[in-house]
Every structure is written in C-alpha cells, then in structure tokens.
Amino acid sequence: MSSQPQRRRLEVEKIGDITVASLKERKILAEEQIQVIGEQLLSLANESGRMQLLLNFHNVEYMSSAVLGMLVTLNKKIKAAGGKLVLCNIDPQIREVFEITKLDKLFVIRSEEQEALQAFWMTPGRLGSVIAMRMPLHRAV
Numbered sequence: 001m002s003s004q005p006q007r008r009r010l011e012v013e014k015i016g017d018i019t020v021a022s023l024k025e026r027k028i029l030a031e032e033q034i035q036v037i038g039e040q041l042l043s044l045a046n047e048s049g050r051m052q053l054l055l056n057f058h059n060v061e062y063m064s065s066a067v068l069g070m071l072v073t074l075n076k077k078i079k080a081a082g083g084k085l086v087l088c089n090i091d092p093q094i095r096e097v098f099e100i101t102k103l104d105k106l107f108v109i110r111s112e113e114q115e116a117l118q119a120f121w122m123t124p125g126r127l128g129s130v131i132a133m134r135m136p137l138h139r140a141v
Contacts, residue, residue: 009037012044018120019044022056028063038070051083054116058089068103088116
C-alpha cells in the first residue's frame, strides 16, 4: 500500500451533471499510481450514475504508456454504461502518443476545458446552450 494513502491525486468538481477530474500529478509513471488513479476515476464516474466524465491533463508532463491502457479500460466501462469520457489539456508531446497509437480516434480530445465541456452538451439529445455553474466538491480523492 502507498505510504501516503490520503494523497490527493485528482481535483474534482461538478459542472452540471458532468464530473470534471483534473490530474494533480506531473509525472504518472508507477504502476501502483496508475492503478489508484484508474480506480478513483472509475469510482467518480460510477457515483454520478450517468457517467459523464471530463479528464483534464493540464498538470501532466510525463506519463507511462500504461496510462493509455487504463484510459481505454475506463472509456469502455463508461461507454458501456451509456456515458461519455472526454479528455482535455493534453501536453503536445503526450498528444502525439495518442495520435501515433491512433487512440486520438477512440477518445474525444479537446484542447481546452471549455471546449471539452461543449463536447458533452453538443451530443444528440442534449441542449447546446446549457449554462453551467462550477460547484467544487469539498473532498479529497
């Protein structure tokens, strides 16, 4: 088990029915670290019931290729539940890995958080003119 079990790895807030999770780690390299982040993300997605999850990479400078596998698994589970996963603010060098592996075709990836939020609101059956208020969750994940 980690020597810092209470360490916050995600910053979480709700915007409408979308859960926004911002990765706090600059380097996501260790297998245990990736597993914990994956479990936390799946738990967040499950809490909302509808599984609308926006994952913001603005802090991430380096990540292991194992993160890609974790994201593929997370995406499959969210889609199977009728939800949606959107990624944003990915460093250009990391974004290149998504492109080389063709995972940019699997994931919805947007440059900025606001653009990523619009990817949820512009889906069929949803209003495109939703006005959302940021309501931070007051808990560490």
